[in-house]
Amino acid sequence: MAATDPRSRNAVTTWVIGPGRVGRCLAWGHRQQGEAVVLFGRQAGPWQTWAAEQNLTTALLEQRKQDLAERPPQRLLFCPGDDVLAESIQDWASAMAGVLPGFAVHTSGIHGLTLLQPLADLGWRTAVLHPLLPFTEAETSWQALSSAVVTVEATEQAKSEVEVLGRLWGCLLHWLPADFDRRPYHLALSLAANHLTALLAWSEELLQPLLGDQARPALTSLAGHAVQAFEERGPAQSLTGPVVRGDAEVVAAHLAALPPEQAGRYRQLLEPLLDLAERSGRLSREGSQALRLLLNPSALDEESPDSKA
Template sequence: MTSTRFTDDPAPARLAVGVVSAGRVGTAIGAALERVGHVVVGCSAVSEASRHRARTRLPETEILPVEDVAARSELLVLAVPDSELASLIAGLASTCAVASRTIVAHTSGASGIGILDPLTEQGIVPLAIHPAMTFTGHDEDIARLGSACFGVTAADDIGYAIAQSLVLEIGGEPFRVSEEMRPLYHAALAHGSNHLVALVVDAVAALRVGLEGEELLGQELIGDEPNGLAERVLQPLLSAALDNALRRGPAALTGPVARGDSEAVATHLRVLEEVDPQIAAGYRALSLRTAQRAGAKSELLDILKDPR
């Protein structure tokens, strides 16, 4: 095995990879790296769920304490929640568990390489490699990595070359994010992905109420389980709307707010309030932003202002 510790090659052939920890992201990245010939030589896993995930996705990888994973690694992937990353790095630095010239890559979107300073001072190669993808813990996670973009931050051109090589190997598309822009980058992704989920779940909940009791003969009853009739009604509409927004920008706006139909919007607010005041509040806030995007007249903006 070619070792990164004893070569100046920015893209060594194969790496001994350690993963901390065996969560959704870490095991997906570990499995993707193994598919292209790298070897995951150790991973940490504490909970039973993470241990099961490690055994399923990385069946030949030994589950070890964090310090042992670090000691074995030429590439150490830190895939812990954002809130745990700084303390993990501090602990690794205090025990000198990571050898000099080890590549250490964290997967946090919110942080750049500055958070790795305690280890960088000990001679490691710091990388921030964030997959712009949501992870569910299911089989599709690994496949989705192949179509994902990865936000990369590194200390120098050698670091960027290493990160680019790793991302391209697993089929992803790397792009640079400067250290100072990491918080804004992360905010944009969270705004788009997390709030999209909340929006869709609200739309499904409202539609379930509207359809309940109106099922056709032989059609499944409207229930609370996912992937039902309400979801199937919304899926092609939402997919088309997302595709249009990404390809056409603000020109993709349609519907009563974009048309300035104040009466229809007022009716929507009334019926959604009857279903769930929180859904109505979400509709009001998003409609106001839509109206601002569309340059709506004051009459519609007045309807959408918070009544409190």
């Protein structure tokens, strides 16, 4: 008689490792889909209170041995920080010896499939599913996941399970080649999400004294229209403002309004903006030259009448 899988008697069993934003979202969403979910953390903390409010089962790593004996997982979803991901996977692989292999996923953008090799060596089907999504609250992020692109790197044996997970998440799967260079990939996504957030924070800081509580919604609307134009027309044709017009006088006024350290930051941001304006073919040669002078304060000093006195 064939051995009976002890996990088949109930719902799909999914263990989520890492109770951060991604882990909370996936634990909440999989629980909403009727799965038996356990959210694991290294140590006790506020995440357990949140999980209890969501009727989610939680466990600390020290409880893992007992849980493995009672009901081993069919899926492992690794969602810890990038700096501890390799250690976490290796630790779990050490604990999974003798456990019926299942499907193991990590959600990092900077790390590839090779990080899951310790589990693959035990017979687990492995994949990397990286949602192109800034995660916030669990329910909000789960809803956003349903329209997000999720990039995939997977072993051949895991492809059918990846498709199942994609349907569960409701996302658009985009398959990536094996062993590609993840550094520029991750940088591109960081620029579009994290760096954009920092720029909006600086914009809000400058605008809040005038608009107060309306600064954030005003900037959200402005940035939203800019992103929509980027999507519809591309970067070259959607670019607006004084740089693409070659208005060096306005840009100089911006610089004059800032303290020295912020003016230096603004000059650094002007460089890629000016490059784009030049590539668009919409910026005159004279305008480009005038703006380039503003990027180099020492050149301006050399051009000033006082410096020649």
